[in-house]
Amino acid sequence: MIEATRRTGTILTAGFATLALSGCITSRVEDAREGMTGIEDDEAVVILAKSYHLGNETEDKYISCVEDALSRGSKGLRVIPHRQFVDSLFPWFEPRTAPAETRGLPKLMERPGVAERIADQKVRYIIWLDGDTDRVAGGGSLSCAVGPGGGGCFGFAWWQNDADYNAAVWDLKGLESAGSVTADVSGTSFLPALVIPIPLIARARASACKGLADQLRDFIIDEPEV
Amino acid sequence: MRDKLAGYSELGAKLRSLTGGALFSVLLAGCGSNVTLEPVTIPAPLISPMPLSIAVRIPAEFEHYVHEDEVLGREKWRIDLGGSNAALFSQLFEYMFDDVTVLGPDDDARDLSIDALIEPSIDAFEFSVPSQSKTESYAVWIRYRLKIYDNAGDVYANWPLSAYGKSEQFGLGGDEPLKRAAILAMRDAAALMIMNLDKSTAISALKDRPPKTLVASGNSAGAAAQEEAAQAEKSPLPKRREVTLPPPGPVAGPAVLSMDADEDDSMEKFLEGSSND
Numbered sequence: 001m002i003e004a005t006r007r008t009g010t011i012l013t014a015g016f017a018t019l020a021l022s023g024c025i026t027s028r029v030e031d032a033r034e035g036m037t038g039i040e041d042d043e044a045v046v047i048l049a050k051s052y053h054l055g056n057e058t059e060d061k062y063i064s065c066v067e068d069a070l071s072r073g074s075k076g077l078r079v080i081p082h083r084q085f086v087d088s089l090f091p092w093f094e095p096r097t098a099p100a101e102t103r104g105l106p107k108l109m110e111r112p113g114v115a116e117r118i119a120d121q122k123v124r125y126i127i128w129l130d131g132d133t134d135r136v137a138g139g140g141s142l143s144c145a146v147g148p149g150g151g152g153c154f155g156f157a158w159w160q161n162d163a164d165y166n167a168a169v170w171d172l173k174g175l176e177s178a179g180s181v182t183a184d185v186s187g188t189s190f191l192p193a194l195v196i197p198i199p200l201i202a203r204a205r206a207s208a209c210k211g212l213a214d215q216l217r218d219f220i221i222d223e224p225e226v
Numbered sequence: 227m228r229d230k231l232a233g234y235s236e237l238g239a240k241l242r243s244l245t246g247g248a249l250f251s252v253l254l255a256g257c258g259s260n261v262t263l264e265p266v267t268i269p270a271p272l273i274s275p276m277p278l279s280i281a282v283r284i285p286a287e288f289e290h291y292v293h294e295d296e297v298l299g300r301e302k303w304r305i306d307l308g309g310s311n312a313a314l315f316s317q318l319f320e321y322m323f324d325d326v327t328v329l330g331p332d333d334d335a336r337d338l339s340i341d342a343l344i345e346p347s348i349d350a351f352e353f354s355v356p357s358q359s360k361t362e363s364y365a366v367w368i369r370y371r372l373k374i375y376d377n378a379g380d381v382y383a384n385w386p387l388s389a390y391g392k393s394e395q396f397g398l399g400g401d402e403p404l405k406r407a408a409i410l411a412m413r414d415a416a417a418l419m420i421m422n423l424d425k426s427t428a429i430s431a432l433k434d435r436p437p438k439t440l441v442a443s444g445n446s447a448g449a450a451a452q453e454e455a456a457q458a459e460k461s462p463l464p465k466r467r468e469v470t471l472p473p474p475g476p477v478a479g480p481a482v483l484s485m486d487a488d489e490d491d492s493m494e495k496f497l498e499g500s501s502n503d
Contacts, residue, residue, distance in 0.1 A: 052392045053390065057361075060394060061394075088269070090268065090269040090271050090272065090413075090417075091272075091420050091421075092272065094413060094414065096417050111273075112272055112273065113272035
């Protein structure tokens with residue numbers, strides 16, 4: 001009993017410390033529904049980045065993060081890894097050839113083997129990610145020195161990262177757009193130093209990943225309120 | 227004792243020399259990079275092969291293509307594409323055509339009954355690294371050229387195509403991001419060839435050509451000399467027209483080089499909507 005109480009105390013302390021040591025984050029996640037959604041237990045989704053040929057900069061790391069977040073938990077969806085999906089349909093989902101709009105889907109499905117390969121993997125939705133994380137501002141100054149008696153840092157630095165992502169959801173059953181989910185997250189990190197630097201990091205990309213994945217899961221599973 | 231001291235002195239000198247050598251190597255390594263690509267494999271494409279019998283001649287300079295460059299006058303890069311291009315094109319043509327023969331250095335195309343001979347080459351190779359582009363991405367542009375000869379040995383089509391690949395450095399160490407960008411550029415070239423080879427070169431029309439006794443030797447030097455005359459004589463192909471490449475840069479769009487006047491339409495479609503059209 002005492003052991004369990006001590007463990008809970010340690011976890012709470014670690015949680016408070018983590019909260020206290022993180023920067024400021026403001027987050028806005030919204031969805032825009034264009035059609036009815038829903039997914040069967042054996043159906044899957046695939047998450048792809050919009051083509052870099054069109055100037056998109058979505059990071060591979062972000063796609064993997066959303067894939068992980070969507071597939072986790074009791075309401076987790078079956079997610080086909082994006083590289084496996086792209087390879088299985090080569091060359092029709094390469095950056096140059098992937099359809100940019102849903103109106104390209106009927107023609108794509110007519111190509112030899114494409115509809116069968118998608119049906120084999122039971123892919124119901126394709127989610128196209130667009131956007132990236134950028135450092136938009138920063139400032140302050142920090143200097144460190146080391147001498148025979150020891151060392152230390154003094155000063156204050158800060159920086160702001162904006163993570164703006166959009167997920168367009170295509171329903172492959174009706175070959176139409178089901179809607180989109182957007183996540184706009186702004187995170188300001190601080191690094192004050194009085195002998196020892198104390199980093200207060202705001203993880204904007206990770207927050208945008210979790211927020212977008214949670215909203216996407218609800219968007220796909222839940223029926224809209226009538 | 228003196229001998230012992232001399233021994234220590236010699237050992238010290240050796241250690242200093244070794245340390246100096248190691249430091250020098252580290253400094254040298256910091257000034258440049260050596261990248262060697264392993265042979266690339268592509269997934270089996272979802273296409274129906276063209277009913278053509280072709281031969282592929284891989285020139286030596288294509289099979290052992292090496293690009294050397296100096297970035298911002300400081301970092302020296304040596305990129306050895308090695309056998310990756312030859313592997314890619316051989317695999318791709320195997321998927322694209324019913325019957326494919328890859329010619330060895332001593333093979334003569336005249337001994338074969340083929341509809342066409344394809345000879346790929348590289349016109350240009352460019353790349354950018356984060357220190358140049360001020361982004362976190364590595365990018366590679368490769369400009370290939372496909373020469374297609376008919377069964378008489380005449381140049382039938384000459385198609386330049388430009389491919390682009392981009393990779394970020396997150397999660398990849400050393401020269402891996404550049405290798406990945408190069409592989410993506412090769413996949414891009416493969417996708418472009420699958421989509422547009424017949425549209426841009428009309429190679430499928432060679433199937434119905436009656437066989438001629440004089441078959442291509444594959445000697446590109448001889449064939450190239452007759453290229454202009456051959457092109458003028460052959461009317462089935464539209465006039466060749468080259469489009470200027472956009473300047474290198476991570477945000478530059480795809481460069482589509484085309485022989486076909488209608489290709490401008492497909493480029494517009496690509497940019498505004500589905501590129502599957």
